[in-house]
Amino acid sequence: MKRFIILMGNYGSGKTELAMHFALMAPNPAKTLVIDLDMVNTYFRLSDRKKLFADAGIRLITPNFASSHVEMLTVPAEIAAAFALDWDLVVIDLGGDAGAAALGQYKPKLLQAQREGADIQLYNVVNTNRPMAGTPAKLIRLMGDMERKARWNVTGFINNTNMSYETTAEDLESGYEIIKQAAEETGLPVAYTSGKTDVLDAFLAGEHDPKYVGQPLYLEKRMHRDWDTLTKEGV
Amino acid sequence: MAKKLMKGSEAIAEAAIRNGCRFFFGYPITPQTEIPEYFSERMFEEEVHGCFLQAESEIAAINMVYGAASTGVRAMTSSSSPGISLKQEGISSLCAAELPCLIFNIMRGGPGIGSIQAGQGDYFQAVKGGGHGDYNMITFAPSSVQETINCIGQAFPLAEKYRMPVMICADGIIAQMMEPVELPEMQPYEVDPAEKPWAATGWDPKNPVGERANVTSLYVETEQLDVLSARLQGRYAIIRETEPQWEAYNMENAEIVVTAFGTIARIAKSVIDELKDEGINVGMLRPITIWPFPYDAVREAATQPGVKAVLDVEMNAGQMLEDVKLAINGAQNVDFFGHCGSHLPTVDEIREKILSMREE
Incomplete structure (x- = not known):
């Protein structure tokens, strides 16, 4: 069965990191497609990690001019391959906030794929340390806005609350509390809670309602900034 | 907060x-x-x-x-x-x-x-x-x-x-x-005419308080322009004296001193940390204000006992380099490494440059 994992969320929520995780962990790289559909950002994007996908034998579709010195990106026609060809998994990484609009034009294609039996998950990746997603009300408002632009409804939350290189289990904990309320209010499930191994394990050691934790996702840091990889503070 | x-x-x-x-x-x-x-x-x-x-x-x-x-x-x-x-x-x-x-x-x-x-x-x-x-x-x-x-x-x-x-x-x-x-708390700002007598905050001709504000950059007469210039230059002299800011990093026992500003200084710091673990001491003097430029601090760092050379790293063809050289005024060897706009120097490149300087 064809599976779509579409990642939507606030700027800085960690969509790209998660997109890389879902793609690189897929059991069959030859039947995995990754689409960088971030039409907003010109820096720090999936396409900066082209080589990782090439090495893993995974096809990556990149907006025209992404990671170049041109600021007007255009959507590549190649995206049609996501619907026309036979894949096990298609991962789509959307741009932050208003960037969700890039998905809108694919609504008819997604509906058709759904009719043909595809499983389509649109996850709202949440980092409650971001000012615009810091309360249940704010994050629900932001989500509604993104859903309208994406022309597709969110199917679940991912708690990826982090403070970049300063993340601790407390960050996931505060994300858990806020997302729990948002999940109760919207009736949407929490699909995953994600973080680096030590942080996630420390969080999971605490008491939680598993319903609002979902599956744990152990992330490796792949979107680090190259120049800081050698400093003690990481990034 | x-x-x-x-x-x-x-x-x-x-x-x-x-x-x-x-x-x-x-x-x-x-x-x-x-x-x-x-x-x-x-x-x-x-x-x-x-x-x-x-x-x-x-x-x-x-x-x-x-x-x-x-x-x-x-x-x-x-x-x-x-x-x-x-x-x-x-x-x-x-x-x-x-x-x-x-x-x-x-x-x-x-x-x-x-x-x-x-x-x-x-x-x-x-x-x-x-x-x-x-x-x-x-x-x-x-x-x-x-x-x-x-x-x-x-x-x-x-x-x-x-x-x-x-x-x-x-x-x-x-x-x-x-x-x-971490952001500061919200601090509202109110204009205080007593503190800013020059500000054009409204003047009532029937009830004049203080002087009428006249904001201009036009000085037709040479004498008037001289007065402005002297005032500005006097102010700049005080600022040069009192306002330079910089960060000194790993300067103890440094044999090479790196000068860099902005993001490039972070790349250089990564190199310095890496070399330190290998027993090579490289320091850094990072101007936080580029005007006023911390001439004294750069000169002192560059001529500290044990320092053999200075490496200026920038993402341009060597612009701050001129101020670094002015500061040092020939008292130390100054080398440069950089790329022009939008091409970030990498950790490996800077490391290689520093190691090659040690061999010379």
């Missing part, structure tokens, strides 16, 4: 607001469009109640800053390299009219329209006078989002103390990256 994870651009706008900035005028340009974007919403929230205006051009925006600043309020504009070039006439006028304000340059690759990736090629433009006439402005070159916030906190009071525009030159990476930050 709890830390937040913020994009540089958002943090810049929010920090300006929290330091009392209520007037923003600008025109979009990558990689800093998120600054006006953030202001465009936040300025109209009740607790802020300020003015955001997308001007018809960069030139219009800087002149709107001139108008707002003339009334004593805290005003700001931001742009990126080519847009800052357009603002130069206005900047020169702001300096001559002695108007405090904040100007952000989120530097990208140049010359010309250049590229949208980070650059440092506007060093000369910022500190050697991109516009005409004998003027200077205090210019910060922060190397992290948090330091940028801290510079904004200093910028408005310094601009008001010395009655001059303050510029913050950050590169595209600072505006685009997300970092954990």
Whole structure:
């Protein structure tokens, strides 16, 4: 069965990191497609990690001019391959906030794929340390806005609350509390809670309602900034 | 206050607001469009109640800053390299009219329209006078989002103390990256006519209080212009003496000293940490203000006992290099490594350069 994992969320929520995780962990790289559909950002994007996908034998579709010195990106026609060809998994990484609009034009294609039996998950990746997603009300408002632009409804939350290189289990904990309320209010499930191994394990050691934790996702840091990889503070 | 994870651009706008900035005028340009974007919403929230205006051009925006600043309020504009070039006439006028304000340059690759990736090629433009006439402005070159916030906190009071525009030159990476930050509390700012007698805050001819404010950069008579020039130059001399800021890093037993500013200094720090683990001591002197340039600190670091050479690293063809050389004045060997705009020097490249210097 064809599976779509579409990642939507606030700027800085960690969509790209998660997109890389879902793609690189897929059991069959030859039947995995990754689409960088971030039409907003010109820096720090999936396409900066082209080589990782090439090495893993995974096809990556990149907006025209992404990671170049041109600021007007255009959507590549190649995206049609996501619907026309036979894949096990298609991962789509959307741009932050208003960037969700890039998905809108694919609504008819997604509906058709759904009719043909595809499983389509649109996850709202949440980092409650971001000012615009810091309360249940704010994050629900932001989500509604993104859903309208994406022309597709969110199917679940991912708690990826982090403070970049300063993340601790407390960050996931505060994300858990806020997302729990948002999940109760919207009736949407929490699909995953994600973080680096030590942080996630420390969080999971605490008491939680598993319903609002979902599956744990152990992330490796792949979107680090190259120049800081050698400093003690990481990034 | 709890830390937040913020994009540089958002943090810049929010920090300006929290330091009392209520007037923003600008025109979009990558990689800093998120600054006006953030202001465009936040300025109209009740607790802020300020003015955001997308001007018809960069030139219009800087002149709107001139108008707002003339009334004593805290005003700001931001742009990126080519847009800052357009603002130069206005900047020169702001300096001559002695108007405090904040100007952000989120530097990208140049010359010309250049590229949208980070650059440092506007060093000369910022500190050697991109516009005409004998003027200077205090210019910060922060190397992290948090330091940028801290510079904004200093910028408005310094601009008001010395009655001059303050510029913050950050590169595209600072505006685009997300970092954990702590923001200051909201500090409302009210214009106090007693503190700013020069400000055009309204004058009632029937009931005159104090002198009529006259904000101008036009001095037709030589004698008058001389008075202005002497006043400005006197002020600049005090600033050169008292306001330089810098960071010294790993200077103990350093055999080579790196000079760098902004994001490039972070890359250099990675190299310094790596070499330290291997028993090689490399120090760094990082100017935080590029005008006034910390000449004394650079000279002292470069001539500290045990230091054999200085390496200046920049993302340009070697602009701050000239100030480094002026500071050292021949007392030490100075080498340079860099790439021009939008091509980040890597950790490996800087490391290789330092190791090759040790062999010489």
